[in-house]
Amino acid sequence: MPKNIPRERRRAHNRSDRLLASLDAIHDAALVGLKEHDRLVMAKSQMERNSAIAAPAPNCPTWSNSCCRGHLSREA
Numbered sequence: 001m002p003k004n005i006p007r008e009r010r011r012a013h014n015r016s017d018r019l020l021a022s023l024d025a026i027h028d029a030a031l032v033g034l035k036e037h038d039r040l041v042m043a044k045s046q047m048e049r050n051s052a053i054a055a056p057a058p059n060c061p062t063w064s065n066s067c068c069r070g071h072l073s074r075e076a
Contacts, residue, residue: 004025004028005021005024005025005028009021009024010022
């Protein structure tokens with residue numbers, strides 16, 4: 001159980017208080033996990049957005065509509 005739950009709640013004599021403390025710890029851990037998941041999803045979408053906007057390298061071996069498909073649709 002994480003240390004952010006006060007010791008008095010973690011080591012309470014009453015079983016229901018201990019149970020509530022452990023549920024609070026699980027809830028806190030789940031929130032941290034969701035925040036991390038959201039951060040990673042946002043980073044992935046930002047990378048995809050940036051790669052779609054970036055111009056292809058001029059020495060691209062297949063300089064054609066298939067190479068810069070995303071760019072041509074935005075310019076028109």
